[in-house]
Structures are given as structure tokens and as C-alpha cells.
Amino acid sequence: MDLRKLRHAVVLSEELNFARAAQKVNLTQSALSRSIQGLEEELGGKLFDRTLHGVSITPIGRQVIQRAKALLLEANNLLHDIHQMQHHEMGDVHFGVGPLPGSTFLPPVLAQLLSEYPKLRTEVNINNWDALLLQLVDEQLEFFIADVHNITADSKIQVQRFSRQYGGFFCRSGHPLAGPKIADPQRIFDYPLVSVRLPAEVKTALHHFFRLPAQQAFELSLTCDNPTLLHYVCLHSDSILLSTYPVVRAEIECGSMCEITMPDQIEVYAEMGIVTLAGRSLSPAATWLIERIRQYIEAVVPTSP
Numbered sequence: 001m002d003l004r005k006l007r008h009a010v011v012l013s014e015e016l017n018f019a020r021a022a023q024k025v026n027l028t029q030s031a032l033s034r035s036i037q038g039l040e041e042e043l044g045g046k047l048f049d050r051t052l053h054g055v056s057i058t059p060i061g062r063q064v065i066q067r068a069k070a071l072l073l074e075a076n077n078l079l080h081d082i083h084q085m086q087h088h089e090m091g092d093v094h095f096g097v098g099p100l101p102g103s104t105f106l107p108p109v110l111a112q113l114l115s116e117y118p119k120l121r122t123e124v125n126i127n128n129w130d131a132l133l134l135q136l137v138d139e140q141l142e143f144f145i146a147d148v149h150n151i152t153a154d155s156k157i158q159v160q161r162f163s164r165q166y167g168g169f170f171c172r173s174g175h176p177l178a179g180p181k182i183a184d185p186q187r188i189f190d191y192p193l194v195s196v197r198l199p200a201e202v203k204t205a206l207h208h209f210f211r212l213p214a215q216q217a218f219e220l221s222l223t224c225d226n227p228t229l230l231h232y233v234c235l236h237s238d239s240i241l242l243s244t245y246p247v248v249r250a251e252i253e254c255g256s257m258c259e260i261t262m263p264d265q266i267e268v269y270a271e272m273g274i275v276t277l278a279g280r281s282l283s284p285a286a287t288w289l290i291e292r293i294r295q296y297i298e299a300v301v302p303t304s305p
Contacts, residue, residue: 002038002039003072005035005039006072007025007072008032008039009036009039009047009061009065010069010072012036013057013065016055016056017055018032018033018055043064045060046058046060047061048061092120092121092122093122093123093285094123094141094142095124095141095142095143095144096125096126096127096132096135096141096143096144096145097124097125097126097132097144097145098126098132098196098225099126099196099225099226099227100165100196100243100246100247100270100272101146101293102124102227103227103247104244104246104247105246105293106124106293108296109289109293109296112292113289113292122285125141125144126225127225128225129147129151130150132146132275133151133275136157136276137156137277139277142276143275143276143286143290144274144275145272145290146272146275147270147272147273148161148271148273149201149271150199150200150201154278156277156278157277157278158276159273159274160275160276161271162272163272164269164272165244165246165272166244166267166268167244167245167268167269168242168245168266168268169188169241169259169260169262170234170240170242170257170258170259171191171234171238171240171257171258171260172234172236172237172257173255173256173257175191175238175240176191176238177191177240178260181261181262181263182262185209185210185263186210188240188260189210191238192221192237192239193219193221193222193239193240194230194233194241194242195220195222195223195230195242196223196224196225196227196230198223203217206266206268209266221239227243231248231251242268244270274290
């Protein structure tokens with residue numbers, strides 16, 4: 001059903017005069033007459049009686065006009081909502097982030113988002129990459145940003161790598177290993193190791209660096225995807241934190257933490273990437289978020305000390 005014809009009928013019902021109604025909808029009188037006639041043929045009923053004295057609405061016409069007004073109002077509301085969504089003024093966006101990006105570049109980006117678009121409804125799930133991947137495939141998320149070491153693109157998902165965040169081993173100031181470079185990397189294992197869940201590739205690299213026996217896995221004393229909790233444990237114990245530089249930068253700058261340096265320092269990093277469903281268009285809000293996150297990382301977040 002053509003909404004333009006319904007609007008023509010509504011205007012005619014208000015004016016009850018073809019000439020005035022035609023002028024109001026920017027049509028010739030004959031074009032308006034054809035539009036009304038076409039609508040009547042489509043609906044299979046007469047909407048208006050034409051007389052020498054003017055136009056009157058039929059009983060069928062009154063029902064049609066009443067419903068047409070509701071349809072036109074809803075159509076206008078839809079157009080308004082779409083306009084607002086295109087400008088990120090309203091709508092919903094559901095996305096996920098891994099624990100490392102969730103504690104570094106996400107907070108300032110979300111603060112900017114809510115400042116510029118307070119009517120936008122945003123839901124963020126902070127979790128490890130494998131849980132986020134399941135939610136993405138189940139279409140609970142539009143996208144997620146995380147360490148994508150273990151994720152490969154396939155027919156269902158698309159992976160866009162955009163940033164490497166390098167890291168190392170960190171401890172509280174005053175820790176027995178704080179200070180000069182330690183000569184024996186094995187001293188690391190004299191203390192509890194804490195970190196977020198590590199990708200298999202990173203564990204393998206650490207296993208080789210520390211020259212562990214083949215039958216001995218590289219293991220953590222505490223695995224947790226909450227960096228705030230890990231920081232507290234590190235600052236209040238002799239545990240050693242394996243993390244990226246951006247995550248601990250504030251503690252390093254204020255002097256509460258320091259990096260443990262070793263001979264032939266191992267290069268460990270988180271491979272940050274955006275994961276989306278293959279062939280799926282993102283909402284305007286999601287597109288805005290991804291672009292702002294990219295810009296923030298490029299401009300503010302350092303990848304190494």
C-alpha cells in the first residue's frame with residue numbers, strides 16, 4: 001500500500017475539497033483525483049462521495065482515514081528514529097571487549113560516546129575472547145574487540161587486526177625482584193604469577209623463553225579476566241603480574257609498580273582486533289564506536305613504553 005496515497009486521502013478528508021487538498025500536497029487536482037481513485041480501487045471500496053457541493057467521507061472512508069492517520073504517524077516516527085540512529089542519537093548497540101582493552105582504551109571512548117549521544121543505549125560485555133566469540137556467533141553482540149591470537153577468520157566471522165600492545169612482567173615497588181635487571185629469568189618462578197587468560201601462542205612463547213622441560217607447562221598461579229583485581233593482588237603481595245604496558249602505565253608512572261627486566265627480554269604482546277560476523281552490516285553506532293576506538297588507540301594508547 002502506497003503511503004503517499006494514504007496521505008492524499010487524509011488531506012482530502014481534512015479539506016473536503018479537491019482543489020485545496022491538491023494545493024496542500026503539491027499536486028494538480030486531476031493528479032490527486034487519480035491518486036484517490038487508485039487507492040479506492042486498491043481497497044475495493046469508495047472512500048469519498050463527490051457531489052456538486054463538495055466532498056463527503058463514506059463510512060468505509062472514515063475507517064480507512066482513521067487507520068491511515070495511525071499508519072502515517074508510525075511511518076513518520078520510524079523515519080525520525082532512523083534519522084536519529086544514523087546520527088547516533090538513539091538506538092541500541094551491544095558489543096564485547098576483552099579484559100585488556102576493557103581497562104585501557106574503552107573507558108575514555110565510552111565517556112565520549114555518552115557525552116555526545118546520551119540517548120544511545122549501550123551494553124558492554126567484558127569477557128575473554130572465547131566467550132565473546134560464542135556470543136557473537138549467537139548474534140548477542142554486534143562485534144567485539146579482544147586479543148585475537150587464537151581467532152582465525154572463516155565463513156562465519158571476520159577478523160580485523162589493528163594494534164599490538166606489548167607487555168612484560170611487573171611487580172610492586174619494593175618487591176625482591178624490583179630494581180636492576182635480574183640475571184636469571186628462572187627467578188620469576190620463585191613467586192606467584194598472575195595474569196588474564198593467556199592465548200596458547202603466548203604460553204608457547206613463554207615456555208620456550210624460560211626453557212621449560214617439554215613435560216612442564218607454563219602455568220599461572222592466578223588466572224583472572226579482571227585487571228583491577230590482578231593489580232590489587234600484585235600491589236599487595238609478592239606476586240608478579242604479566243600484562244601489557246598500557247594496562248599498568250598509571251601504576252608505572254606513579255611509582256607503585258615497576259617492570260622486571262631480564263637478559264634477552266622476551267617480546268610478548270596482545271594482538272588487538274575487531275571481530276564481526278562475516279557479511280553483516282554494523283549499526284551506525286557500532287561503526288562510530290569502532291572508528292573512535294581506532295582513533296583513540298592511534299593517538300593516545302602507546303604500544304610499548
